[in-house]
Amino acid sequence: MIVNIEIISAEMRREGEKGYVGNTVYRTEGEKSVYEITFMSKNGKDWDYSLHFTEQSGDEDELLRMDELLENDDDVYNQLLDAALEAYPA
Numbered sequence: 001m002i003v004n005i006e007i008i009s010a011e012m013r014r015e016g017e018k019g020y021v022g023n024t025v026y027r028t029e030g031e032k033s034v035y036e037i038t039f040m041s042k043n044g045k046d047w048d049y050s051l052h053f054t055e056q057s058g059d060e061d062e063l064l065r066m067d068e069l070l071e072n073d074d075d076v077y078n079q080l081l082d083a084a085l086e087a088y089p090a
Contacts, residue, residue, distance in 0.1 A: 003028055003029070003069065003073065003076055004028065004029035005026050005027075005028055005029075005076065005079055005080070006026060006027050006028075006029070007024060007025075007026050007079075007080075007083045008025040008026055008027065008034065009024070009025045010022070010023070010024040010025070010083040010084045010086070010087040011023060011084065011087045012039075012084045012085055012087050012088035013088070014088075018042070019040065019041050019042035019043065019044070020039070020040070020041045020042075020044050020088075021038065021039070021040050022038070022039045022084035022085070022087070022088070023036055023037060023038045023039065023084060024036070024037050024039075024080045024081075024083045024084045025054055026080060026083075028066070031062070032058075033053055033055075033058040033059075033062055033063075034053065034054045034055050035051060035052070035053060035054060035063075035066060036051075036052055036053070036054040037049050037050070037051050037070070037080050038050045038051075038052075039081055039084055047081060049070070049077075051063065051066060051067050051070065
């Protein structure tokens with residue numbers, strides 16, 4: 001399944017010894033909700049994430065479907081992570 005992603009904003013920063021923290025705000029084609037995924041990594045290679053709505057609370061089932069998509073579709077996940085990484089000031 002191909003999912004079209006519209007990236008609204010992205011950022012990445014280093015927080016001292018804690019490592020890297022970044023986020024990407026986005027929406028998917030056909031969805032009303034806007035999501036924010038926050039990425040966290042101590043070494044800049046192994047990433048954890050947290051997903052939530054940005055503007056207001058939405059349908060929990062919608063959020064669970066998006067989380068499942070991120071878990072199962074590496075292309076979507078990597079597109080969002082790459083957007084945050086590209087925003088990191090070199």
